[in-house]
Amino acid sequence: MREVRCDVAVIGAGTAGIAAHKAAREAGARAVLIEAGPGGTTCARVGCMPSKLLAVAGHAAHDARAAHRFGVRVPHVEIDGPAVLGRLRAERDRFVRLVFEGLEALPGEERLSGRARFLDGETLAVGDATRLRFRAAVVATGSSPSLPKPLEGLGTRVLTTDTVFEIPDLPASLAVLGGGPVGIEIAQAMARLGVAVSLFDVGHTLAGLSHPDLTRAAAEIFGAEIDLHLGTEVSGAEAEGDGVRLFFKGPDGAGSVRVERVLAAAGRPPNVTGLALGAAGLRLGEHGMPEFDARSLRCDGARVFIAGDANGLRPVLHEAARQGRIAGRNAAALAVSDAASAPEPWTALAMVFTRPGTAKVGASYDAEAGNARVTGAASFRDQGRARVEARNSGGLRIWADRRGVLLGAEMIGPDVEHLGHLLAFAIEDGLTAERLRDRPYYHPTLEEGFESALAEITRNCGAGG
Template identity: 35%
Template sequence: MNKQPATDLDNAASEATRTVSVAVIGAGTAGQNAFRQASKTHDDIVIINDGFWTTTCVQVGCMPSKLLIAAADRAHEANHSADFGIYATAQIDGKKVMQRVHDERSRFASYIKEQVNGWPEGKKIDGRAHINEKGLIEVNDELIKADKIIVATGSSTFIPDGWADKLGNTLKTSDTIFELTDLPNSMAVVGAGAIGLELAQAFTRLGVEVTLFNRVKRVAGLKDDAINNKAIDCLTQELTMHLGSQINDLGILEGTDSTAFIDYELDSGQSDQWQGDCVLVATGRRNSIQQLGVENFGVELDEKNRPTDLNKKTGQIGDSNVYIVGDANAHIPLLHVASDEGYSAGNMIGDNKENAYIRPPAIPFSIVFCSPQIMNVGRSLPEIQQDPDLEYVIGSVSFDNQGRSRVMGVNCGLLHIYGCKKTDKILGASMVGPDAEYIGHILATAITNDLDIKSMLDTPFYHPTILEGLRTALRDVQHKMEISYQCQDTQEDNC
């Protein structure tokens, strides 16, 4: 952090309307955790927030999306049970579907609001913060000088330039889609990341005519080509997807005030037009700390607005008194990571370094809650392949004929486990298939606790479960390692 001359600091202090030991900017998951921990050691602390005082997860993310998916899964099971000799047709009440999403979301949010309401009013500031050139925090009519600052301003949806003006009220994002009071008849989803896939499939299962567009022929950011291709095969059984498509124009159809259109071109060169009720733009989320003025705290940002010199365990910027945590630092924009970073930063602020490091550094771990689920944990295949010092094998299992998966009628999937020859340990894994969320957690535990393949296989796997597929993949890793060792010992060319 750039040091200001003493005279500048004195001038800034004299202009301040309030001086505090700690200021937390942003009251999402990371900010709330940071505030709670820092409040244990600092009484003169404020938390500044612009917008809702809950969290992205509860308000516009994890929870409302899973509520929608839960309804969609019920409808899908009712409509697709003929193979089991069960014949039914789901009667979908769109208004009731969305009402439950709203009601349960409010229920989850109420728990957080209750906690926030218990904080002293004098420590909460409702307003948009900006850091001025003197390093003072401008908010409402106050100028606040803080000795230590935690930035936890989260992220917001990214909308390509001009799209908002062209699409008008037909434009939806993950921040607005859950405000619907009824289901639309038709929808385009732009983006095949986690948000796009989950919502495209959920609305499809709820009877909405959905078309998904993506610029590249990849889904969920998958980097293992075999897993990506399998995911596409599984998902296209019920989703209409135009992967590798180019959007040339979009807007509201002339002569209408509520019909959206998208002019697109497929990778084959064929051009076409989609028309429908709304366009869900799911092109990712971006942090917005550049607008906050963090450079006036001496924070440098790279070309993607990510803070440089970031301690990924605590969010501290270099040796400064500034911490940037959660989605704001764009390190790993996931709730459990934001929670840990906020907790650590709040403890670091109070010099409670022992508690600041009670959690191990987060390993990459992501789950997409489409069906079949998609999971990535640890190092990706390209990362492993680019490391010249790593020798690896890929253990594989298909879920197409895996016992319990076939019994349940969810038998479409593939798991790859990347094993290190030198250590017999797991480097990472990628999967599309049933129960991927649970298999991912088991593998994350194994990687975090440095378990080797033998230790994993010494664990009981109950029969019949989908998790037996994990054992099959681990055995494949072990088998390929044994063959590799035999080749090294005998130097046979055909190994």
């Protein structure tokens, strides 16, 4: 068996792993990147980029059908499913190719191919032919889609977020299991491309929203295009012809629906099975996950770090990359000393690229906060720019502490990806509602929608003082 030595071993060549490897190298460590395949990062291959490519096609079809609102008549909108998916894959493959080009530029001795497993706290087996001795390691093995038990045994009738973008044509009908960010993005895109979509979720919220006003708005908005079944459990499934019949139980009783395909979009658990983490001396908790510090990413005092989707904190790409950098730098430092930094987490920022879009920023909504928080509200229904563009739906909620210091927000509305960023920067800088309100807001822009929410917080903080 070939033996290789390094300072830092990075397991996984996705967003977090690539960032960790680069950070370790920049810190002067001899780092080795291990990839079991298929590679290309989750974002480029099966996540952010292909889902957005599907979404923009759906939005184009929707905009063409809705152009009559402006006196523009589009007599007929035709959806060419193979062409939609062909462009999606061509652009997706370009993004993946760019990732691979970056990896191929690495010296050969810094890359290993094969599935890694820990033999002890300083040794990895990579495949059957290589043993890698390390001083510190980073686990960045990503995640994989889960398949609900009722869908087992249905073969290609069931799609996952890893396979949905490989279908040759759009299905006539689709059931989406899961109303989180990925599920609702794909569900709306498919519906706008002419697919009859039913969405099932055991919860009562969509797109990760939690404020009651906004969850109701989301159900109303998305329910106009999608057959929603919230608070509903899919209890069984069986093949029927070339499709699937789903059986479900919900608030209105039991029922069933036949669809051509089913998309399982209810989550992506971390890829930690098979790593033999216990052999590295790690204390494992529920589902075989190691205990680790959420700031330094160090596992239970060992010389092992865990970053990206693998740690179950569900970071989106920008956070996964930052986690990789933190883990890589710390692993490099730990390879020669016992030092590890623990930077503060960034202000939380999550978005869903539906139309209207959604965003969550900073501290989550807390129904039990009571008088400790002050909330400001704004609606996009009558907001000037939103009405000009006939995108006047949804609203936002911003919360602050009793001093007016901004804590967090949720929103659903037009272009909220930009509003979300502005609020994230304001929260990161410790601004109060009053200070953020005293900024230049050009007219007419969607950013003016902040004004009423910030004014409400300012008034209520003053009244409470």
